[in-house]
Amino acid sequence: MKNAMPPIINIVGLQVGYLMGGALFTEVVFSWPGSGLQIYSSIVARDLPVVQAAVLVTTFVFVLVNLGTDVVVAALDPRIRRA
Amino acid sequence: MSVVNLPLKDEPVDGRALPLDAAEAQMFRRPSEWRIFWEAFSRDRLAVGAAALIGLVCLISALAPVLSPYDPTVGDNALRLAPIGTPGHLLGLDGQGRDILSRLIWGGQVSIIIALLPVTVASLISVLLGLVAGFFGGKVDMVIMRTLDVFFAFPAVLLAVAIAGVLGPGMLNVMLSLTIVLIPYISRVAYMATVTVKSELFVDQARVSGARPSQILFHHILPNTLSPVIVYGSTLVGILIVLGAGLSFLGLGITPPRPDWGIMCSDGRNFLSVAPHVSAVPGIMLILVAMSFNIVGDGLRDALDPKLRK
Numbered sequence: 001m002k003n004a005m006p007p008i009i010n011i012v013g014l015q016v017g018y019l020m021g022g023a024l025f026t027e028v029v030f031s032w033p034g035s036g037l038q039i040y041s042s043i044v045a046r047d048l049p050v051v052q053a054a055v056l057v058t059t060f061v062f063v064l065v066n067l068g069t070d071v072v073v074a075a076l077d078p079r080i081r082r083a
Numbered sequence: 084m085s086v087v088n089l090p091l092k093d094e095p096v097d098g099r100a101l102p103l104d105a106a107e108a109q110m111f112r113r114p115s116e117w118r119i120f121w122e123a124f125s126r127d128r129l130a131v132g133a134a135a136l137i138g139l140v141c142l143i144s145a146l147a148p149v150l151s152p153y154d155p156t157v158g159d160n161a162l163r164l165a166p167i168g169t170p171g172h173l174l175g176l177d178g179q180g181r182d183i184l185s186r187l188i189w190g191g192q193v194s195i196i197i198a199l200l201p202v203t204v205a206s207l208i209s210v211l212l213g214l215v216a217g218f219f220g221g222k223v224d225m226v227i228m229r230t231l232d233v234f235f236a237f238p239a240v241l242l243a244v245a246i247a248g249v250l251g252p253g254m255l256n257v258m259l260s261l262t263i264v265l266i267p268y269i270s271r272v273a274y275m276a277t278v279t280v281k282s283e284l285f286v287d288q289a290r291v292s293g294a295r296p297s298q299i300l301f302h303h304i305l306p307n308t309l310s311p312v313i314v315y316g317s318t319l320v321g322i323l324i325v326l327g328a329g330l331s332f333l334g335l336g337i338t339p340p341r342p343d344w345g346i347m348c349s350d351g352r353n354f355l356s357v358a359p360h361v362s363a364v365p366g367i368m369l370i371l372v373a374m375s376f377n378i379v380g381d382g383l384r385d386a387l388d389p390k391l392r393k
Contacts, residue, residue, distance in 0.1 A: 021240025025329055029352065039241070040333060043248030055245045059237045 006073040006080070013069030017062045115225025123386035133375035140372055144191035153182035155189040155342045167360050177350055177361045180341075187368060190342035193254065194369070197336070197343075197375075201258050205265035206316045212266070213273025213306060218281060220298050228274060231267040239264050243326060247335040248368040257336040261323055272315045276308035310387040318380035321373035328369055344369050 024036030031037065035054060042050035074081045114122075125131055177183055190266060216227040234242070245258035280286065281304060289299050328345025330336040337343040344365040351362030 017238030018240065021238045021244070024244060025332065026239065028333060039244065039248075043244070043335070048249065051245055051248060055237065055241055058241055062238050063236050 002076055006077050009058050009069050009076075013066045016030045020062065021028055097387025097389055120386050124382055125241055127235070127382040127385060129378050130385075133378035133382070136375045137379065140368075141195060143188055144195060147192055148189045149186045151185040153185040155181060155186040156340045157181065167364075177347070181352075183347070183361065183364055186342040186347055187344070187365060190344045190347060190365065191368070193337055193341065193343040194324055194327065194345070195359070195372070197258060197261070197327040198253065198320045201261035201265060202316045202320050202323060204258075205262045206312055208262075209266050209269035210273045210305075210308060210312055213270045213275075213301060214277050214305060216270070217274045218296075218304060227270075231270050234267040235271075239268075240326060242332065244333065244335065247330050250287065252335055252338050254337055257327060257330050260330075261327060265319060267322075269312060269315060269318070273308050273312050276311045277304055280304050280307040310383075314384040314387060315382055316380075317383055318377050321376035321380070324369060324373045324376070 020036075023034060024040060024080060026032070027034045027036035028040050035058060039054045039058075042048075042054065177186065180261055212227055212231070217225045239246075243260050243264045246263055247257050250256035250260060286299060286303055289303050294303070322346075327336060328343070328348065331343045331345030332349040334349075339346065347365035348362045348369070351358070351360075351365075354361055
C-alpha cells in the first residue's frame with residue numbers, strides 16, 4: 001500500500017487540473033455559479049483582466065495542489081525524500 | 084525481436100532461378116522497417132478496425148460536397164426535431180430543422196482538421212525543441228524546458244479556453260490555442276526520448292567515428308525519438324477532438340452556421356428531454372472517433388516498440 005501510493009497520488013494531483021478545466025464546461029452547461037462560469041462569462045464579455053486573474057488563481061491552486069502531492073509523496077517514499 | 088522468423092510470404096521461397104549469392108542475399112535480407120511495423124500492427128485486429136473507421140470517417144468527410152444529402156446550414160422548419168428514421172432524413176432533424184446526417188458529414192471535416200492539424204504542427208515544433216534541449220543540455224536545456232514548465236503549470240483545458248477566448252472565436256484561433264497547449268506535453272516526451280537515446284552506446288560510437296553533432300542529432304537520435312512522439316500524438320488526437328468540440332461548445336471555436344460536432348452537441352442540449360438524438364448522434368460520433376484514435380495509438384505503441392512486439 002505504502003509503495004503503491006506515490007504514482008496514484010501524482011496522478012490525482014494532475015487530475016485536479018483536468019477537473020478544474022472540466023468544471024468549466026459543467027458550470028456553463030448547468031449555469032452553476034463557480035470559477036469556471038466566471039472565466040467563461042468574462043471571456044464572452046471580453047473582460048480580459050478578470051480572465052487573467054481567474055486563470056492565474058486557478059493555476060495557483062493547481063500548483064499548490066501539486067506541491068502538496070509532492071510533499072505527500074516525499075513523506076511516503078524515502079528515496080524521493082533523500083534525492 | 085523476431086525479425087528472422089517473420090514469414091516472407093510474397094517472396095520466392097526457392098531460389099533456383101536466381102544465382103546463388105542473390106538467392107542467399109534474399110534469404111537473409113532483413114525485412115524493411117515498414118514491413119516489420121505492418122506485420123506487428125496488422126496482428127492487432129482492434130487497432131486495424133479503429134484505423135479503418137478513422138479512414139472511413141475521413142473519406143466521408145472529405146467527400147462531403149458529394150455525399151451530403153442536404154445543405155447543412157438550411158433548415159426545414161416544418162420538420163423541426165424530427166426523430167431518427169424520418170423518411171428522407173436518416174438521422175432526423177435538429178432544433179432548426181437542419182438534416183443531422185448532412186451536418187454530421189460536414190462537421191466531421193471541421194472536427195478532424197481541428198484535431199489533426201494542431202497535433203501535427205505541435206509535434207513538429209516539440210520534436211525540434213525536445214531534441215535541441217535534450218541533446219545540447221546545460222543552459223539550452225534550462226531555457227527551453229523551464230519555459231515549457233511555465234506552460235505546464237496551467238491546467239491544459241483552462242489554458243486552451245483562455246487563449247481561445249483572448250484570440251476570439253474562429254477555426255484558426257482554436258487550432259492556434261490547441262497547438263500552444265500541446266507543445267509542452269509533446270516536448271516533454273521528445274525530450275525524455277532524446278535524453279535516453281543520447282546515452283546509448285551507438286551514439287558514442289557515432290561520435291567516436293567522427294560524426295558531426297548535426298549528423299548524430301538527425302541520423303541517430305531523431306529516428307529514435309519519433310516513435311514515442313507519434314504514439315503520444317495519436318492518443319492526443321482523441322483528446323483534442325473532444326477538447327476542440329468543448330471549445331466550440333462554449334462558443335469559442337467554430338462560429339455557428341458552420342457545423343461541427345461540438346456545436347451540434349451544444350445546439351441539442353436545449354431539447355435534451357424532448358429530442359435527445361440531436362445531441363446524442365454527434366456525441367456518439369465524437370466518442371467513437373476519439374476512442375478509435377486512442378486504440379490506434381495503443382496499437383502503434385505496441386507495433387513501434389520492439390520490446391512490446393509479440
